[in-house]
Amino acid sequence: MLRESGVQEVTSMLFRTDALKTFGEPGVASLDKFINCVREFFRAVPPDGLSTRFVFVYPVAGSSDTLHGMRRMCEVPVRREGLAGYRRRIEGAATVVVATGPDETYDLATPVEPLPLAVWSETALVFWNEAGIDRFVIGGQERKMPQLATGARSNYAAATIGDLEEALETYRREAEQVSSDILEKVWVGGRNGPRLVFGNRPESTMRRSLERFLQTRMRGDVSVRAEHNTDETRPVDVAVNWFGAKLRALIEIKWMGDSLRKGATGKPFTPYGPARVASGADQLADYLDREASSDSQVSLRGYIAVFDGRRRHVVDPTTPIPQGDALYYRDKDVALAAQHASGQTGIAALVRYFLEPRPSSFAPPAESA
Numbered sequence: 001m002l003r004e005s006g007v008q009e010v011t012s013m014l015f016r017t018d019a020l021k022t023f024g025e026p027g028v029a030s031l032d033k034f035i036n037c038v039r040e041f042f043r044a045v046p047p048d049g050l051s052t053r054f055v056f057v058y059p060v061a062g063s064s065d066t067l068h069g070m071r072r073m074c075e076v077p078v079r080r081e082g083l084a085g086y087r088r089r090i091e092g093a094a095t096v097v098v099a100t101g102p103d104e105t106y107d108l109a110t111p112v113e114p115l116p117l118a119v120w121s122e123t124a125l126v127f128w129n130e131a132g133i134d135r136f137v138i139g140g141q142e143r144k145m146p147q148l149a150t151g152a153r154s155n156y157a158a159a160t161i162g163d164l165e166e167a168l169e170t171y172r173r174e175a176e177q178v179s180s181d182i183l184e185k186v187w188v189g190g191r192n193g194p195r196l197v198f199g200n201r202p203e204s205t206m207r208r209s210l211e212r213f214l215q216t217r218m219r220g221d222v223s224v225r226a227e228h229n230t231d232e233t234r235p236v237d238v239a240v241n242w243f244g245a246k247l248r249a250l251i252e253i254k255w256m257g258d259s260l261r262k263g264a265t266g267k268p269f270t271p272y273g274p275a276r277v278a279s280g281a282d283q284l285a286d287y288l289d290r291e292a293s294s295d296s297q298v299s300l301r302g303y304i305a306v307f308d309g310r311r312r313h314v315v316d317p318t319t320p321i322p323q324g325d326a327l328y329y330r331d332k333d334v335a336l337a338a339q340h341a342s343g344q345t346g347i348a349a350l351v352r353y354f355l356e357p358r359p360s361s362f363a364p365p366a367e368s369a
Contacts, residue, residue, distance in 0.1 A: 004039065007148055007155050011035055014145065015136050019125065022139030023060045027125070034058040034125045035156060037100040042157035044083035045090075046245050049161035049301055053095045053130040054154075055115060061123045077105045084246045085297025117142075129154045151219065158220045160242050161301055164249055167217040168303065168351050171210060175307065175353035182209040186307075186355075188260060188317035194361035196326070197269050197317035198259040198309055206307045207237045207253050214240065236287045237305075249301045250287050254280035256334075257309030257355075260317070267316055274334045277350065280304050281336050306334060306352045320363040330354050 012031060019027035038056050047054060078086065083106065090096050090110060097115065099107040117126050118140045126137040132153050134145035151159035151166050159166075174180050184191035186202035207226055214224045221243035228239030228250065238251040254276045258269045284302045291300055310329040313321055336350055 008032065008035060010148060011145070011155075015138060015143070018136070018138040018141065018143070019060075022122075023125075027060050027138075030058060030060045030125060033102055034100075034127070037104065037106075038127060038154075039156045040080055040104070041083060041098055041100070041106060042154060043244055044080065045087045046160040046242065046247050047129065047153045047157050048159070048163075050087075050091065051131075052090060052093050053128065055095060055097045055117070055126070055128040057097065057099045057120055058125040058127075059099075059101060059123060060125055077107050080104045080106070084244075087246060087299040088297050091299065158242075160220075160222075160245070160247055161249070163218055163220070163222075164214070164240055164303075167214055168305065170217065171213050172353055174213060175209075176356050178355055180209045180213070182212060186309075191358075193358065194318060194320060195309070195355065195357045196258070196311050196314050196319075196321065196361075198255070198257050200260045200262050200264070202259065202307075203237075203253055203255055206255060210251070210253065210305060211238050214238070236284070246295070246298045247301075248291065248298055249303060250284065250291065251303045251305055252280045252284040252287070253305050253307070255307040255309065256329075257307075258311065258314050269314075269317070273310070277304065277306055277334050277336070280306075304336070304350045306350060307355060308334075308352050309355045311357065320361045322365070323359075323362040326357040326362055330356075 015031060016028055019031045023030070034056070037058065041056070086108070093110040095111060095115070097109045097111055099109075117128070117137045120126050121137040121140055128135050128137070132147070134147075134155050136143055136145065145155060147155065149155045149157070149159070151163040153162060175183065178184050178187070178191045178195065182205060186198050186205050187193055187195045188197045188199055189195070211224060211226045218224065218240075223241045223243065224238065226238055227235040236250045237253040240249040240251070241247070256272050256274065256276060258271050260269050281304060284304060288300050288302050291298065308329060310332075311321060312325040312328040314325075315321065333352060334350065
């Protein structure tokens, strides 16, 4: 990923001529200032995880009736330090217009009518971001900015939700192969055992494994910590906070499979299935409601991470079972109920990690008579 200075240099190289041709030297001088304003806005209002189209307008060539009309539709101007809670207010907005200038004041609006970007671009620098693509409109000409930033929705935004989701997906390999020194402890017999039955209460070990991975993997000014309290008695498993932005992700961990009962060494064990995932969705929805009530400005995103160690026809923790039974659940996903869909509670799609059995422990095929 290019540093901010590198992105700024590429921007200047690609669009300096357009700004000079349309506005002369004032346009060139305004280009860097404009990009700084966009970057500061996205620092306080991260666009990751939103479907909103962001349109930025920076007046250069004086005033015009069109530009005055655009400013009249905006809300009360907001200073940069007042932007932190704005993301929560625009969730669900199709378009946000941000009119800004050298004074670092942002005039904000959520219009529904089509925007005359080409007209605005005759008197202002216009930039817009939609679906992960950056575009400039200068002097009526629209041009795309190449994607230079890894894991971020815009070249001028830090990686936040996108970075987290990429890390959750990257963790899949570590979980599936039980390659983590922490995670191996969830199995009776450890990583080198048959991986058929979990030990008693494996969730805390799973949480430590995922927490450590996210701490080492994620980029930027981000905090990952376990057991974040949403009230005095009910902590969520992992919370991710991005510094400088009112943005928080809550991760609830659930697991499925057979688990030894407390004090047992072989039998009995207890099977856990999709009902645990449903209960986790209920818990997470409650956590999100509590967080939203405690901080009305924070923007929230919820995830359910499911460690799936289900096997079919398990005899005990050490007796090998046929390969078909050991891998029976590998491709059997678990769906969230409709009431837990992302648009209704803030819960993102469920992330399921199928923990692979050890192939060398499969029972040999039965000999045919």
